[in-house]
Amino acid sequence: MDRRETIYCRRHYSEGSNREIIIDLEDITIMTNLNVTRKLAEYAVTHKEFNDQAVHEAKRCMLDWLGVAFGGSSHEGVDIILKTGSCLGNSQIATVIGRNEKIDVLHAALVNGFMAHVLDYDDTHLDSFVHPSPPVWSALSALSAIYPINGKEALEAFIIGFEVETRIGKVLFRKHEERGWHMTGMAGGFGAAAAVGRILGLTVEQMQQAFGITATYASGLRSMFGTMSKSIHPGKAAMSGLYGALLAKNGFSSALDVLEARRGYFEVNASESDLQAAVEGLGNSFEIFKNSVKPYACGVVTHPIIDGAIALRKQFAANQSDIERVEIEVNPMVLDVTAKENPSTGLEGKFSVYHCTAAGLLDGECGPKQFTNERVNAHDIAEVRKKVSARINKNYQTYESKVTLYHYSGEKYSHYVPFAKGTENNPLTDQELEGKYKSMAKEAINEERADNLAQFVWNLNDKVFLSDVLKQCSSEEFIKAGEG
Amino acid sequence: MDRRETIYCRRHYSEGSNREIIIDLEDITIMTNLNVTRKLAEYAVTHKEFNDQAVHEAKRCMLDWLGVAFGGSSHEGVDIILKTGSCLGNSQIATVIGRNEKIDVLHAALVNGFMAHVLDYDDTHLDSFVHPSPPVWSALSALSAIYPINGKEALEAFIIGFEVETRIGKVLFRKHEERGWHMTGMAGGFGAAAAVGRILGLTVEQMQQAFGITATYASGLRSMFGTMSKSIHPGKAAMSGLYGALLAKNGFSSALDVLEARRGYFEVNASESDLQAAVEGLGNSFEIFKNSVKPYACGVVTHPIIDGAIALRKQFAANQSDIERVEIEVNPMVLDVTAKENPSTGLEGKFSVYHCTAAGLLDGECGPKQFTNERVNAHDIAEVRKKVSARINKNYQTYESKVTLYHYSGEKYSHYVPFAKGTENNPLTDQELEGKYKSMAKEAINEERADNLAQFVWNLNDKVFLSDVLKQCSSEEFIKAGEG
Incomplete structure (x- = not known):
């Protein structure tokens, strides 16, 4: 930018009296430098x-x-x-x-x-x-x-x-x-x-x-x-x-x-x-x-909660009628981004930490299936969603959470997640990542082609071209292969 | 948007203590309504x-x-x-x-x-x-x-x-x-x-x-x-x-x-x-x-100044050596947008009220020619640019200005512009607008085609299609016409 422009403005503004366009040249100099x-x-x-x-x-x-x-x-x-x-x-x-x-x-x-x-x-x-x-x-x-x-x-x-x-x-x-x-x-x-x-x-x-x-x-x-x-x-x-x-x-x-x-x-x-x-x-x-790398098909801030909910489900097979209420403790961003109480579509479900908690507790997973319009509107999951309340803990990081389940029996189960699955300190293994990839790739191309493509990616080097990867991604090729 | 989302945020924040995401529901309601x-x-x-x-x-x-x-x-x-x-x-x-x-x-x-x-x-x-x-x-x-x-x-x-x-x-x-x-x-x-x-x-x-x-x-x-x-x-x-x-x-x-x-x-x-x-x-x-509608090929805030400079030029044929100094009085936006003191390209000249003033005084016009790299770098215009100083008048509107020329003879000439040419209270006539159009259209197509196209636009109605206007704008058609 023309530095003289700003300097000139200032000189003239000292003659006039309009405050608005005077800018702090020192700040600008620091930024520019x-x-x-x-x-x-x-x-x-x-x-x-x-x-x-x-x-x-x-x-x-x-x-x-x-x-x-x-x-x-x-x-x-x-x-x-x-x-x-x-x-x-x-x-x-x-x-x-x-x-x-x-x-x-x-x-x-x-x-x-x-x-x-x-x-x-x-x-x-x-x-x-x-x-x-x-x-x-x-x-x-x-x-x-x-x-x-x-x-x-x-x-x-x-x-x-x-x-x-x-x-x-x-x-x-x-x-x-x-x-x-x-x-x-x-x-x-x-x-x-x-x-x-x-x-x-x-x-x-x-x-x-x-x-x-x-x-x-x-x-x-x-x-x-x-x-x-x-x-x-x-x-x-x-x-x-x-x-x-x-x-x-x-x-x-x-x-x-x-x-x-x-x-x-x-x-x-x-x-x-x-x-x-x-x-x-x-x-x-x-x-x-x-x-x-996300293990769940929804906003990343909900992931530590889902980890906690899935862990509780493993502890005892929860069903809707067991649950009196659920309390989640989360980083402030969670409610800023995913506080939709009553989602009515799959896309909205991704922005409802309440839905994510319920899905983790009832289904034990949060893949694309948990965010279909159908699943979001199902009665059992809607009932559990209503029982979830959230509490902010501003000392928590975005990868951290606690889920507490109050059972109708009077028991209370709690699970603390220090690092959500998939984040820096708890990453997906290559095998887990490939499993996630395959679960979706095989639906779009076929299983054999999905496997081959994964191997192709792991072995990518200067001997092949990126366009060769792309060639294997089109379902047109699949149709041709099927015809041949 | 989901209103419940914001309400829910607030409820939870009153339990916690994080200030950042609390939003003023009343303001939002007013906006939303x-x-x-x-x-x-x-x-x-x-x-x-x-x-x-x-x-x-x-x-x-x-x-x-x-x-x-x-x-x-x-x-x-x-x-x-x-x-x-x-x-x-x-x-x-x-x-x-x-x-x-x-x-x-x-x-x-x-x-x-x-x-x-x-x-x-x-x-x-x-x-x-x-x-x-x-x-x-x-x-x-x-x-x-x-x-x-x-x-x-x-x-x-x-x-x-x-x-x-x-x-x-x-x-x-x-x-x-x-x-x-x-x-x-x-x-x-x-x-x-x-x-x-x-x-x-x-x-x-x-x-x-x-x-x-x-x-x-x-x-x-x-x-x-x-x-x-x-x-x-x-x-x-x-x-x-x-x-x-x-x-x-x-x-x-x-x-x-x-x-x-x-x-x-x-x-x-x-x-x-x-x-x-x-x-x-x-x-x-x-x-x-x-x-x-702009009569000059540059930032609109410079236009009242150019009007003033051209008016002064008409009053006495200025040349570089007559001018001791020039003072312009302008709305604050003028220096905010067009304060480039020493433009070195045509594009920069458009953002220099100093260049615009000089062009008005020396050339009596500010069309595309005054904003070529060549004209911006010419010696005579650069000399006059240096003699221009600006003063903010915050009571002036963006279409208002005053130009004062101090002659070496000791004379002082001043011109006040209440409404720049081309603005709401001083519009271009249809003829002036068509003249501006033709000066450029005839260079891209030919003069006859430019005239025909203007007539076509003035007579545009529901009997013809917008695509018919566009057909006349391609120089390909011109080439074909030349061949025929």
Whole structure:
């Protein structure tokens, strides 16, 4: 930005008397001097050190992303996006996961990002509340339809994208999210831009431009939760990051310092935040090691409660008539995000910690089946939901909880969860993660193809292309295989 | 939204002690009870009273939009968007104004909106600072490639779109714009959604959904000013409103009360604003009568200054060596938006009231030629720029100014402008507007075709289709005509 602009304003304002436009130059100088945009761009373009563990995490992310995308591929929202896209003059060159349609590159990023989020079953970076895989994997895979990307490059680009989106997200979170923005919609695009830009070989300056374009596309309101529009956010992030990187590659101009600029991304969205957090330890530490993979198909803040409810169910086979009441003790975010008392649809059930508690107690699981319209409206689960009351414990972390069940017999059972299943200190094993993937992949393709695809992902390297992964994701191939 | 959610939160917070998520239920109730989203949706779907004057204004908007789009059609940003779009698997069915390429429907909305804004020469609604024509006309014209829209329907849909985007803009402005958002990027999409949704025959509820989708796509940072990314905002607004209406038509779900909802559009973006302003007098008064059509190709707040400078130039033929110094007196927004002291590109010149003053004094005009890189860097104009100093007068409106020239002879010349040329109380005549249009249209097509197209627009009615207007805008047709 033009520094003289602000200085000039101030000079003239001392003559006049209008307070409103005087800005604190010192604050702005501090922000501008951080060069966060440039540092992240340099990192995205040049970083070369990737240890095997980080690459393995990236494979886990890909497999989990594919699984939840297969799971979401039959959602009616996908039908609507594909139907809408098909009348807009777009050709069929990019894979739509789990479907026999193909679509143009930008819509592929959009729809694959949508389906990977619509079950609320995708991974979460708890320090930023960004869902990291859908924006980045959806963008990279869409690009692979028109650009050669080998497996090694794809995994490294993904790690970089993960790093950029979650670091930007960490700066915004939690104030920004409380204000009403959906973190993945706001920060996810930067991950997509970083990953795609790296693959396209952007210069550092072009990467800064790509971040600028992505920033001015960033959006996503929390008031969309419980509707299909929530899940368009990660798709939109994938699309805008991909598009921003492509535009920048072709010479489109943007602000070079969008993150720290006066009236830039951070000032507009989170003026009092610590920008330094976005670049601290950059290149030495990896946010990907702090990823959470969901064992349950609903808002991640409900997971420690579900762990507790399932544990109590194992202790004694609960049924509706045994339960007098249930008390849950939770981090404050739980009621901020998932306090729907009487959900009436599957999507709403995902935002009801009461429903999640009841499902854990009655069904012993919280997979996609517990969040169908039918199950949410079933009598037994509705009865138990009513018996659940919540208590805030602000010393609890988002991965922590306690569930206490008061039995009609007078007995009281309590279970404390220090780390929810799937989070950093209690991760899913590779086998558990693959099991989650397979439960959904086999429905969209067949079991044999789902198994083969999983092996393909675990063995991904520089000898194969990302487009080879995508080829195995289309149900068209399945139909062809069936015919042959 | 689920009202019980917020009530439940409060109940539980009184037990705990965490202050952060307690919200004021009364405020929310007031906002929710306004039903602004529903009222605007009903209006967009059902309004039938259009007087001839409003329809005539809509024609003026269309002609002005076409003119500035022709003017911007040769900008390198258009080349970049078309080049980028062409590799993404999109087919060629929609007209790109002033070009021989065609492109898919969504990209047509994007690129036509971009080119109509890139000269900073498009119309402005001063009460909201929304540039109303690019989002709405670009969306409607893109839709016309796949959907029959007659001239009467198009003009009425445009009036509705204009109304919706500027009324939402009025609620946000000026706090929202000061914060760092670009008004057209944030509010323009609602105009596009309203106009397109009306054409598509959305139900009231579907229109509410369309507004929800558009709201969660709304973005655009002011830190992009002076770069190509600024002009992508109106294009993006056109695209997202069009896409939102199409998705809603096909059954995509969103929040039904996005404007007034908890964590909805107004709360997130402008929590302390008066929502009532969005619906006051709806159906009886028309914002389109408050539109400004720019006589100069730069930020609208510089226009009263340019009027003053041109008036002084007429008084005595100024040249660089006559001028000792120049003092301008302006509304506070002028320096907030256009205080670039030493612009080095044409785009930056548009955001320098100093450059605009110098151009008015030396050239006697401020058309696209005064904002080329070459003119901005010319020695004579740079010398005069340095001699200009600005003074804030907070009693001045944005259409008001005073320019005082101190001559080396010792003489002092002053000119006060009560209403800038082109604004509500000093509008361009139809002839002046057509002259502006023709100066740019004849460069993109030829003079005869430009004249014919103008007549076609003035005579637009229900007997012809919007697609017939668009057919005359492609330079491909021109090439064909030349061949024949």
